[in-house]
Amino acid sequence: MIRLGIMSFAHLHAEAYVENIRALPNAELVGAADEDTARGDHFARSLGVRVWPAYEDLLAQRLDGVIVCAENARHRAAVEIAVRAGVHVLCEKPLATTLADAQAMLQACGKAGVQLMVAFPMRFSAPIVEARRVLDESRLGEISCCVATNQGQNPRHHRAWFVDKRLAGGGAVIDHTAHLVDALRWFLRSEVAEVYAQTTGLLPGGGSGDVETGGLILLTFVNGVFATIDCSWSRPASYPTWGGLSMAFIGRRGVLDVDAFRQRLTVYPEDSSDTRWQYWGSDANQGMIAEFVSAIEQSRTPAVTGVDGYRALEVIVAAYESARTGRPIRLTRGEDQ
């Protein structure tokens, strides 16, 4: 039985991961800890999870692995505490808010011999996996480009820190770019060579105005394929769901459209105008948590690693620089990666 803990409920997904762990026959949720004691107590009650007052107390429970769901800027500190206790780590995306932090996390995990996995659930999304299989069959012919979107509602409605630059590292770009960068790297088996981005603060809810609420990014890969990512928080509160993730691949023999969340019911209530989409597809998070657990069980590298998280962060950092300067940014990779 793999013994797991959750470090922080800052990120929305922590709640879902609790259920994902409970659904696994070979894993046990020992408990959680949260720097914010009020938040910790709240989830302890609502989810029926044992919550310790400090990370160290949680890590004293002979854990095999932890899932770090702290605010983006606090990932490094949480991971370093976990590494000192010698447990494997699944870290929420983005891996960190700076490349220096991400680098330090990779080094700390490497030195301690613990696995560092990054939460890219799209690698376990059934439509995304199927699309990759179709592309691998080469029926679409050579791929020229991809149009990708990961638009959503402003997450401040759920957690205020998402629009606090100190804790989140930015706004829509850092929140909604990583999944698609990772999926594209995974599909294309190529690295990003150049990043162009333009951002806007005209969509509402950018905190005190210091984070961008919309962004368009154009990536060019080493293999010549180019792709755009729309990471905007452009879904209003009345939108039938939180947002979505889609990709359209243009190839020599045709076009492949992928929508990770189109498997849904449309529900129209009598007593309000709140039409909603109720998702009925497979739960990608479940596959991701299962992979983390089985990687620990089998003492192997997980399917998604800290390096994948680092690569996505490189693109995010370059996107901010491009948006600031109005110029495309070439990625120059250090030898150490």
Next chain:
Amino acid sequence: MHVAIVGTGLMGRVHAEAWSHTGARITAFVGKPGTGGDILAGTYGARVATELDAVLGEADVVDVCTPTHLHAEFTLRAAAAGKHVVCEKPLALTVPDGLRMIQACRTAGVRLLVAHVLRFFPEYRLARELVARGEIGVPAVLRLSRCTFRPRKADNWYVDPARSGGMILDLMVHDFDYARWVAGDVVRVFARAAQITGQADETDHALAILTHRSGAISHVEGSWAYPAPSFHTRLEIAGAAGLIEVSSPETAAVELRLHKEQDSNQEVALPGSPLQESPYATQLRVFYEALTRGTEPPVSAEDGLAAVQIARAAIDSARAGLPVELDSSGILP
């Protein structure tokens, strides 16, 4: 009001049909011999000629429906003869050509009406109206997409960059104009282009990011790389207080599905939806009113030029791999 239509291809035919719903009379079709001018002339009771000069005398308006590289030449000749001009989009092959056309028409005191028909498509017009009424707040992020198959005419001028400007100028110009109509002037353009189904040098899929002076950003996609016979368009405007979206596949009011799907033998596809008045007819009715009553149509010659400027910037950006900065305030005298 007498109209001479120059060009007897797809757009000449579409414009002729649209003019027939107005009070204007089509007096002549000008085209190369053997390009269908005779049939059109018969249908509309007009003359057919191979030279504009031969029919210019009896015309009040010259409607230029030729391949793009000839827009300037015919516009300048019509203006010199004191005739009003209706010109198919894009206004011109190049920005200097467009400038010359505008100046010539100003000097001659004639109207220059650019057929940016997208401004007359009801879904696009309504979306823009809702934005103008403030229903979704200030526009922030626009997504505009126009995807169809590669034109396949016998004399395929569409795919010849020297005659059409290529896919970016011929097709994406619609959405460049629309983005500017909704979110205002564009100050920076970055684009990447690919050649997928055609010959080298023929861009058939491109993605562009426009930065508007207002701080809004637009994602524009154009394609001639989609499988025939599809023509898909998508529009999304995210504003500070709401979101508007519409897509042609999801709003297709009539759909025919056959047991054995067959590609059509269409040479060039036009988007459309069943309507009492087609957007092409609306456009020429509005132009007819502009010419007979002096009203202002919702698209000016300067708008047409600005759209060419954005398209040219996208072409240059894709070629150089760098963003192109625009100063749209300084383009016209």
